[in-house]
Amino acid sequence: xxxxxxxxxxxxxxxxxxxxxxxxxxxxxxxxxxxxxxxxxxxxxxxxxxxxxxxxxxxxxxxxxxxxxxxxxxxxxxxxxxxxxxxxxxxxxxxxxxxxxxxxxxxxxxxxxxxxxxxxxxxxxxxxxxxxxxxxxxxxxxxxxxxxxxxxxxxxxxxxxxxxxxxxxxxxxxxxxxxxxxxxxxxxxxxxxxxxxxxxxxxxxxxxxxxxxxxxxxxxxxxxxxxxxxxxxxxxxxxxxxxxxxxxxxxxxxxxxxxxxxxxxxxxxxxxxxxxxxxxxxxxxxxxxxxxxxxxxxxxxxxxxxxxxxxxxxxxxxxxxxxxxxxxxxxxxxxxxxxxxx
Numbered sequence: 001x002x003x004x005x006x007x008x009x010x011x012x013x014x015x016x017x018x019x020x021x022x023x024x025x026x027x028x029x030x031x032x033x034x035x036x037x038x039x040x041x042x043x044x045x046x047x048x049x050x051x052x053x054x055x056x057x058x059x060x061x062x063x064x065x066x067x068x069x070x071x072x073x074x075x076x077x078x079x080x081x082x083x084x085x086x087x088x089x090x091x092x093x094x095x096x097x098x099x100x101x102x103x104x105x106x107x108x109x110x111x112x113x114x115x116x117x118x119x120x121x122x123x124x125x126x127x128x129x130x131x132x133x134x135x136x137x138x139x140x141x142x143x144x145x146x147x148x149x150x151x152x153x154x155x156x157x158x159x160x161x162x163x164x165x166x167x168x169x170x171x172x173x174x175x176x177x178x179x180x181x182x183x184x185x186x187x188x189x190x191x192x193x194x195x196x197x198x199x200x201x202x203x204x205x206x207x208x209x210x211x212x213x214x215x216x217x218x219x220x221x222x223x224x225x226x227x228x229x230x231x232x233x234x235x236x237x238x239x240x241x242x243x244x245x246x247x248x249x250x251x252x253x254x255x256x257x258x259x260x261x262x263x264x265x266x267x268x269x270x271x272x273x274x275x276x277x278x279x280x281x282x283x284x285x286x287x288x289x290x291x292x293x294x295x296x297x298x299x300x301x302x303x304x305x306x307x308x309x310x311x312x313x314x315x316x317x318x319x320x321x322x323x324x325x326x327x328x329x330x331x332x333x334x335x336x337x338x339x340x341x342x
Contacts, residue, residue, distance in 0.1 A: 022149050023053035027121070030142055031055045034106065034135055036123045041146055042069055043110075043119035052119070072107030072120045078136050079107040083128035104129045106136065108143040121146055159233040161211055162218040170232025171293070174242045177230065178293055181244060188287045189251030191241040192300040193221070193258060196279045196312040198237040205276070209269045213278055220261040225254070240297075248286050248317060255282045255315040263313055281307035285318035
């Protein structure tokens with residue numbers, strides 16, 4: 001969870017959500033109403049930890065209240081610490097809550113409707129103090145507003161049918177990740193995936209079955225990706241995957257796992273008693289340090305086009321990468337270049 005300041009990625013990197021006005025306003029309101037020098041909203045999901053918003057003291061390198069945040073998130077009720085130096089849970093360094101020198105804290109956990117922990121909203125004071133029942137209730141109300149804002153953002157950032165990232169959200173997160181990769185000098189791979197002959201599925205079995213195939217495909221692909229990989233629905237039956245930290249060979253292996261996960265097990269529509277064999281073509285490329293995201297998409301599109309042309313149900317590397325591959329590699333947006341009956 002909130003184990004180390006060093007684990008907190010930059011707020012606009014690797015797909016982490018940017019700090020934005022609604023959340024900054026909420027923590028500013030918490031800070032003013034509770035009359036404390038510092039407040040924060042901190043999220044922890046998919047094994048990643050990031051600050052969503054802060055108000056008050058500027059802290060170098062992040063927040064030092066990991067223990068306080070972890071204790072808050074682990075519970076279902078608000079956490080109140082009146083004086084960290086007298087609280088046995090904070091014995092040993094650091095003996096403070098929130099920012100360095102923090103002595104008192106009020107935290108409310110943020111949980112999804114199904115109970116999964118999502119993050120915390122916390123307020124800290126540098127002096128020992130208690131928090132009244134009314135102040136606790138105010139923070140609970142602010143927590144409810146945070147959850148509603150996050151729900152609205154998720155609806156905007158997710159594809160309504162499949163739950164994959166929407167095209168807009170994926171492009172924004174991929175652009176941020178590209179900047180992070182350049183800064184760190186780390187590789188970044190891109191995979192484009194297109195379902196083979198998907199129009200025939202819709203025409204033969206109806207759009208209800210087609211929708212089921214799309215949802216199940218997304219589920220299978222997500223199960224084969226790392227938490228930090230970005231998976232989005234780019235078009236009707238087209239998907240994009242951004243793979244931070246993977247070179248061409250690692251990306252090819254990942255693409256092949258995705259292809260196999262789709263092709264090796266039939267898709268079932270229990271309501272209609274159907275078992276469908278579905279395949280996909282994929283294109284893979286590395287995004288060069290100097291290239292824009294659009295260039296990477298174009299290279300992956302070209303590889304996907306070749307995978308379609310050469311028989312489908314395979315992956316192809318872009319021409320800039322390693323030698324030609326056997327069946328199983330290639331990815332791209334391919335908006336205008338798909339072969340008839342793709």
